[in-house]
Amino acid sequence: MATTERRPQRFPPHLVLGPNFAWFVILRVHSHGLITIDLQCYEGDNTAQIDNLLNALEKKLKGLLQGNIRRIKRFPALSRGAAVDRYWPTADGRLMEYDIDRVVYDKDSAYQNIKILHSQQFGNILVLNGDINLAESDLAYTQAIMGSGQEDYAGKEVLILGGGDGGILAETVKLKPKMITMVEIDQMVIDGCRMHMRKTCGNALDNLKGDCYEILIEDCVPVLKKYVQEGKMFDYVINDLTAVPISTAPEEDSTWAFLRLILDLSMKVLHPSGKYFTQ
Structure with a gap:
């Protein structure tokens, strides 16, 4: 009986991994013909060397499969275990990556966890x-939930539900209403935004009462x-409650x-001639 021996595939000498690297490559061959390669490495590793390794893997696969590859797609790198999480899910199930570089506020109130993260963008x-x-x-x-500049708030009575970031309050005050009543359940949201969201709230959250507004906690x-x-x-x-409403009332058992x-x-x-805005 004749046997054949396949010599192990070798990468060029400059791709040999030294003691300072901890790269881990997972190659999966799926039954319907898809091949996936997952390269895990430390974010401080040399980017050029990583690209060279991926290029070499591509070249080897093309040679082994003798031109039977219909398409190759390389995805952006995911950062795992970073000090600051840059990935956040959306309501429709997508995963968004933001250029978040630090946490500026992180507190647990009686109702929720409150984070304020900094993004360069x-x-x-x-x-x-x-x-x-x-x-x-x-x-x-903020402008959209207020009517996109098409509403006349002058001399009007305004009720804001939620809105703890202070954005709607700050913008509505500029329009000279008779009185704004804002009802926000979480004082710690207001505290965090007053300190770290000044571009949004201005000085509107500095006091719970102003000339034309009152904030009820x-x-x-x-x-x-x-x-x-x-x-x-x-x-x-204006209903600016969070996507998952918070309430101390029994009705909170059912979101709908x-x-x-x-x-x-x-x-x-x-008022019969009034308007209701919500997100």
Whole structure:
């Protein structure tokens, strides 16, 4: 019986890994013909050498498979175990990478974890319970939820639900309303944004009361119910609660029930000619 021996594939001498490297390559051959290569290395390793290794692996595969490769796709590197997490999921299941380089605020309140992260591109970013809420560069979001500059707030009564970053409050104050009432459940969100989101809130969060506004540190559900009983009405209701609402009321057990409750109560305190804005 004749046997054949395949000599091991060798890389060029300049690709031999020395004692200062800890590279790990995983090659998987899938049943339907897909081949994946995962190269794991330390972020301080020489980028040129890593590229050379990947190029050499590509060349070897092309030689071994004798031109049967239809397409090669190289994906950007993922950073694992970094001191600052740069990857954040979106509501539609995607994973976004941001140029986050440091954590400037990280506190646990009675309701949630509050982080403010710094991005060179977007400025400071407010993250509540792992959900990205707002960056200092997101003035367009604030303007949109207020009506994109097409509303006349002068002399009007305005109710803001949530809005702890202070962006809506700061922008609405500029429009000379009669009175703004902002209801935010978490004082620590306000504290963090007052210190680290100044491009968003300006000085609006420096005091809980101003010439034309008042900030209530309360759960908005009982506050809304109280306004309904009193017959208090608003010209504008702006719902800027977080994507996963926080409440001390029993209704929080069902997210959709909570959202319906907020909408129902908001309609009851909204003037017949008023407007309701939400994200």
